[in-house]
Amino acid sequence: MAVEAIGHAPRRPGVLERLGASLLDGLQILGEATRLFFAAARATVFLPADRQRVVVQMVRVGTDTLLIGALLSLFVGMVMVVQAADQLRDVSQDILGPIVGLAMTKELGPVLMAFLLAGRAGSAMAAELGSMTVYDEINALRTMDIDPVRFLVMPRFVAATVALPVLVLYSDFIGVWGGAAVVAADPAIGIPVSAYFARMLEWVHFTDCVVGLVKGLVFGMVASILPCTFGLRTRGGTEGIAASTTAAVVWSFILILVFDFLIVRVTFALD
Amino acid sequence: MATPANERARGVPVELAGIRKAYAGHVVLAGVDLRVAAGELLAIVGQSGTGKSVLLRQIVGLERPDAGRITVGGIALDEYLPLPPDEKPFRIAMVFQSSALLASLTVAENVGLRLRERGGRAPAEVDAIVRRVLEQVELAGTERQFPAELSGGMRKRVAIARALAIDPELILYDEPTADLDPILTEQMGLLIARIRAARGSTQIIVTHNLPLARAIADRIAVLAEGRIAECVTPAELAATRHPLTREFLRASALAG
Numbered sequence: 115m116a117v118e119a120i121g122h123a124p125r126r127p128g129v130l131e132r133l134g135a136s137l138l139d140g141l142q143i144l145g146e147a148t149r150l151f152f153a154a155a156r157a158t159v160f161l162p163a164d165r166q167r168v169v170v171q172m173v174r175v176g177t178d179t180l181l182i183g184a185l186l187s188l189f190v191g192m193v194m195v196v197q198a199a200d201q202l203r204d205v206s207q208d209i210l211g212p213i214v215g216l217a218m219t220k221e222l223g224p225v226l227m228a229f230l231l232a233g234r235a236g237s238a239m240a241a242e243l244g245s246m247t248v249y250d251e252i253n254a255l256r257t258m259d260i261d262p263v264r265f266l267v268m269p270r271f272v273a274a275t276v277a278l279p280v281l282v283l284y285s286d287f288i289g290v291w292g293g294a295a296v297v298a299a300d301p302a303i304g305i306p307v308s309a310y311f312a313r314m315l316e317w318v319h320f321t322d323c324v325v326g327l328v329k330g331l332v333f334g335m336v337a338s339i340l341p342c343t344f345g346l347r348t349r350g351g352t353e354g355i356a357a358s359t360t361a362a363v364v365w366s367f368i369l370i371l372v373f374d375f376l377i378v379r380v381t382f383a384l385d
Numbered sequence: 386m387a388t389p390a391n392e393r394a395r396g397v398p399v400e401l402a403g404i405r406k407a408y409a410g411h412v413v414l415a416g417v418d419l420r421v422a423a424g425e426l427l428a429i430v431g432q433s434g435t436g437k438s439v440l441l442r443q444i445v446g447l448e449r450p451d452a453g454r455i456t457v458g459g460i461a462l463d464e465y466l467p468l469p470p471d472e473k474p475f476r477i478a479m480v481f482q483s484s485a486l487l488a489s490l491t492v493a494e495n496v497g498l499r500l501r502e503r504g505g506r507a508p509a510e511v512d513a514i515v516r517r518v519l520e521q522v523e524l525a526g527t528e529r530q531f532p533a534e535l536s537g538g539m540r541k542r543v544a545i546a547r548a549l550a551i552d553p554e555l556i557l558y559d560e561p562t563a564d565l566d567p568i569l570t571e572q573m574g575l576l577i578a579r580i581r582a583a584r585g586s587t588q589i590i591v592t593h594n595l596p597l598a599r600a601i602a603d604r605i606a607v608l609a610e611g612r613i614a615e616c617v618t619p620a621e622l623a624a625t626r627h628p629l630t631r632e633f634l635r636a637s638a639l640a641g
Binding site: 245246249250251253254256257258259260265 | 442445446447470473477478479481482483485486487488498499502503547551
């Protein structure tokens with residue numbers, strides 16, 4: 115055995131081998147996330163009994179996201195008006211309201227808030243569950259006949275899924291008013307705020323808001339289940355926790371955009 | 386250490402037959418056979434990496450062996466584990482090496498966690514049990530503190546209190562004295578001996594602290610090369626002729 119170890123240096127896996135291993139690992143993560151999603155969904159039958167834990171998680175999500183969410187939405191709304199006003203200078207700035215309204219309700223509000231939730235609350239979920247996994251706290255729960263999915267994952271899943279649509283509305287509202295502030299204050303914009311809102315109300319329909327809320331619902335599930343999945347599969351101490359947290363955020367961002375695309379395709383097909 | 390027979394009867398026997406476990410082709414347990422009598426205090430010793438903790442995880446059901454059979458209280462572990470908590474004929478508790486206390490919960494919440502979540506008991510009753518077990522581990526008054534506010538030794542005792550709160554028939558300890566100084570190690574040993582005297586639960590302690598094992602255990606099992614090299618009383622261990630045990634004793638004496 116020793117002779118063999120000295121005689122042959124460990125073979126470095128080739129590119130294809132590494133690619134294949136990464137692909138298999140990715141499929142395994144998706145499989146685990148899907149299984150955890152169904153387990154968390156099943157555990158919602160205990161929601162009435164576990165409502166206190168859900169409320170605690172909702173407060174955490176709120177404190178993690180409300181202030182930064184407001185700043186993000188405000189400046190995105192403002193920047194959008196500045197950019198669009200410049201592009202429309204020689205055409206008509208009448209459609210500034212619809213541009214901001216539709217962009218915020220259908221796309222930017224849901225995606226911005228989902229990224230924020232994944233980056234702030236999601237990373238905290240991955241780190242917390244990762245630490246609990248590494249230091250045997252999850253195993254301790256199992257030995258006490260306490261289901262970690264019901265005790266830890268379900269409250270986070272429900273909190274994020276309920277909170278994100280609310281955050282989307284919050285973001286839409288602030289983004290639209292950020293745009294209105296620029297319309298009112300920027301002398302280069304030649305329409306009154308009343309016209310900005312009037313045209314917006316003509317173009318933005320209730321169904322647009324519903325699409326945004328549906329996105330918020332789905333993104334909330336993604337931005338909680340993936341961090342919980344990565345947290346529960348953490349191995350290898352402090353470095354493992356850091357790696358899980360980073361991977362959870364990156365995967366959440368990617369899957370949020372994948373689901374965004376799918377929802378857009380479905381809504382366009384239904385139109 | 387003598388214990389009244391009626392109290393000893395509260396423990397459950399444990400039997401392991403041909404337990405094998407490998408990780409990615411690396412064999413850790415190569416056929417472990419072990420019998421622990423009801424109410425017995427057994428110490429499992431061995432060098433680091435010989436699979437002592439892995440063995441405990443098989444007994445508590447956190448991992449399944451690749452082969453072999455585990456019987457606790459006359460019931461196969463595979464039949465015991467799926468039972469609903471209130472239909473289990475006995476309870477198994479484990480004290481983890483890292484204490485594994487939930488950082489976001491207070492001492493009282495940690496200790497009473499299983500009772501609140503699965504016990505179906507009134508809050509006042511849970512509080513009374515928590516107070517009682519915290520007194521047993523000499524931590525009365527720490528109910529409102531968080532684990533981060535406690536020393537390592539105190540956290541271990543809270544973990545033991547959490548185990549005692551469910552009134553278990555079998556308690557498993559994974560390196561209960563790891564990272565403790567000699568005085569705290571002695572206190573921990575006395576605490577474990579006291580628990581056995583008071584409750585008669587079967588206790589299995591994984592440790593590489595041979596003096597502790599000799600002081601409190603009825604028998605000491607030496608785990609080497611994936612098997613139980615021998616399982617003898619502390620007195621018999623001192624006079625052993627088994628080469629693997631002698632090697633471990635020699636190394637322990639050097640380290641100690």
